[in-house]
Amino acid sequence: MQALEAASETAGVSTDALMENAGLACALRIRQRMGGAAGRLVLVLVGPGNNGADGLVVARHLRRWGADVCCYIVRGRPADDPKMTDALAYGVAVVDSSEDHGRPNLGRLLGSCHLVVDAILGAGRYRPLDGLVGDVTVLVNSIRSDRPDLSVVAVDLPTGVNPDTGAADPRAIVADETLALCHPKHGIANFPGAGLAGRVTVLEIGLPAVVSAAADADLPTEWMTPASARALIADRPLVSHKGTFGHLMIVAGSRNFVGAASLAAQGAHRVGAGLVTLAAPDSVYRLAASRLTETIHLPLPEDADGRIDPSAADVILERLNNYSALAVGCGLGLSDGTATLIERLLLLGENPPALPTVIDADGLNNLSQCADWDKRLRAPTVLTPHPGEMTTLTGRPTVEVQADRLEIASQSAKGWRQTVLLKGAHTVVASPGGQRCILPFANPALAAGGTGDVLTGVIGGLLAQGVAPYDAARLGGFLHGTAADRVRSQRGDAGVVASDLLDHLPAVIADLRGPRATRV
Numbered sequence: 001m002q003a004l005e006a007a008s009e010t011a012g013v014s015t016d017a018l019m020e021n022a023g024l025a026c027a028l029r030i031r032q033r034m035g036g037a038a039g040r041l042v043l044v045l046v047g048p049g050n051n052g053a054d055g056l057v058v059a060r061h062l063r064r065w066g067a068d069v070c071c072y073i074v075r076g077r078p079a080d081d082p083k084m085t086d087a088l089a090y091g092v093a094v095v096d097s098s099e100d101h102g103r104p105n106l107g108r109l110l111g112s113c114h115l116v117v118d119a120i121l122g123a124g125r126y127r128p129l130d131g132l133v134g135d136v137t138v139l140v141n142s143i144r145s146d147r148p149d150l151s152v153v154a155v156d157l158p159t160g161v162n163p164d165t166g167a168a169d170p171r172a173i174v175a176d177e178t179l180a181l182c183h184p185k186h187g188i189a190n191f192p193g194a195g196l197a198g199r200v201t202v203l204e205i206g207l208p209a210v211v212s213a214a215a216d217a218d219l220p221t222e223w224m225t226p227a228s229a230r231a232l233i234a235d236r237p238l239v240s241h242k243g244t245f246g247h248l249m250i251v252a253g254s255r256n257f258v259g260a261a262s263l264a265a266q267g268a269h270r271v272g273a274g275l276v277t278l279a280a281p282d283s284v285y286r287l288a289a290s291r292l293t294e295t296i297h298l299p300l301p302e303d304a305d306g307r308i309d310p311s312a313a314d315v316i317l318e319r320l321n322n323y324s325a326l327a328v329g330c331g332l333g334l335s336d337g338t339a340t341l342i343e344r345l346l347l348l349g350e351n352p353p354a355l356p357t358v359i360d361a362d363g364l365n366n367l368s369q370c371a372d373w374d375k376r377l378r379a380p381t382v383l384t385p386h387p388g389e390m391t392t393l394t395g396r397p398t399v400e401v402q403a404d405r406l407e408i409a410s411q412s413a414k415g416w417r418q419t420v421l422l423k424g425a426h427t428v429v430a431s432p433g434g435q436r437c438i439l440p441f442a443n444p445a446l447a448a449g450g451t452g453d454v455l456t457g458v459i460g461g462l463l464a465q466g467v468a469p470y471d472a473a474r475l476g477g478f479l480h481g482t483a484a485d486r487v488r489s490q491r492g493d494a495g496v497v498a499s500d501l502l503d504h505l506p507a508v509i510a511d512l513r514g515p516r517a518t519r520v
Contacts, residue, residue, distance in 0.1 A: 001123055001182065004211060011208040019050065019083075021206035023057020026117075026155055026179045029201055030058065031065060033151065033177065034115055038066030043113040045136065047120035047159070048075040054155050054181075055119025056083035056092075063090045070109055073097060074120050074136050097132065103139055110143040116152045118173045120159040123185050126167075129160050134171045141174050154178045157188050158196045166190030174198075181205050184223045189426050189438045190405070200440055221406065222437035224478050230512045232475040234465065236272070245274030246324035246464030249298075250457065251316060251345070251363075253280035253331045255306020258287050260331025260361070260453040263498050265295045267457025268327070270505040271479065273464045276457075277323070279316055281308050307333040313344035326355045326379075327460030329363020330453040338362065339369040347376040356463040356472075358382040360456040364389045374416045382459055382473045383416070386423040386452065410436050419469040421459075423452065427477050431470040439474070441481030445488040450498030455480045458505065482508045 160172025163185040178197040188197040253261030281302035300312040413430035425442035459476035483504035
């Protein structure tokens with residue numbers, strides 16, 4: 001952001017203009033959140049630097065729109081502060097912490113206001129919260145916990161969160177929403193900072209077009225938004241048929257995991273794959289066929305434990321030329337036989353299948369048992385491990401994986417020369433070429449068996465339609481996360497089952513596409 005601000009100055013848009021744009025954008029979002037400004041009491045916590053100046057601009061605009069606004073100066077502003085002068089001119093009330101011994105005024109304001117704006121410390125130099133600032137943040141968090149109706153909105157990132165790492169002071173502000181200016185900082189993508197940020201809303205601040213375009217090209221990490229997801233959704237021509245949208249083969253299921261195969265198949269159907277074939281053990285086929293009426297079924301030989309027999313690789317391979325993508329792994333089970341199946345299906349032979357492939361769950365666990373798998377996997381592939389499966393694939397402890405998710409996903413994608421989707425709160429997607437993105441979802445409702453199987457089907461369905469692996473992974477993850485957020489809003493954090501996501505997927509895609517003109 002420092003480099004972008006400097007480039008903006010060179011291009012003719014001053015830092016002060018960016019600050020004014022940022023404050024206005026934040027004020028507009030806060031007004032929207034409150035359902036209007038008139039008659040609302042807003043408390044703005046103002047720090048000493050640019051973040052505090054942003055807060056003063058927010059205060060001025062909210063007051064201009066009819067809100068009762070009080071700025072609490074947590075640390076002294078400069079003596080000659082034009083942002084303070086402008087705020088006072090509009091009738092913004094000001095309380096200085098230096099005159100509020102014991103913080104009775106702050107406590108009174110926190111007890112009566114509708115919303116708190118955290119503009120104390122932003123993305124400048126990170127420092128532990130000292131006595132004064134720490135006292136303020138502790139009081140804010142305490143009253144927020146006692147007042148469910150009180151919203152806290154952070155400007156750029158919550159005070160006390162390291163903007164680069166996500167490390168957080170124990171007294172850091174707990175926000176309900178964070179208004180990320182121009183680009184989200186890594187601190188609100190990584191935990192524990194991500195857990196303090198609440199909902200993250202990205203706001204434009206009016207960078208010159210040439211600077212913004214250069215930033216989009218140069219920034220190594222993308223924060224996925226509806227706009228970036230929309231750009232990846234292909235049109236569906238009026239002159240089309242089921243073959244237009246590809247044919248996915250899903251190799252999945254075992255006697256103990258019938259539902260995994262079914263969920264993956266339905267996920268692929270719901271994102272628009274033209275045809276879906278489920279290649280599953282014969283015992284799974286008998287149960288799944290009556291439910292999956294739209295799916296084509298390929299019963300496979302199975303072993304004594306109800307897993308796919310390794311000999312089934314021949315049955316699958318001789319048919320693969322008729323398909324456009326492959327999904328492998330959901331509910332396969334783990335055994336010497338399934339490892340042999342994976343090796344024969346994906347790694348052996350002079351000409352292994354080059355179909356775009358997504359591998360999940362036991363597909364990954366079995367793959368890890370194959371010697372030099374990362375050097376032998378030649379098809380363009382999306383690997384979708386959760387942290388435990390990433391530990392199995394890399395040999396690195398899960399706590400290490402979780403501590404540096406972005407870098408470990410990126411290193412693995414480059415080393416394996418494949419796309420990696422590392423699941424979890426704020427899922428990371430990394431390409432072998434160095435691209436990487438963060439999906440803005442942290443949803444406890446997804447902590448239920450089968451949701452990963454739906455995601456595998458979604459990604460496979462997109463691969464079948466010709467979407468490139470990295471794009472299929474990040475678009476698939478975004479569709480899946482958005483559908484889960486909709487389910488959570490209706491049903492809460494607990495009791496959601498994976499199949500709840502399925503009916504929401506077509507509506508999410510339709511909403512991202514937006515209205516279409518009527519064609520004759």
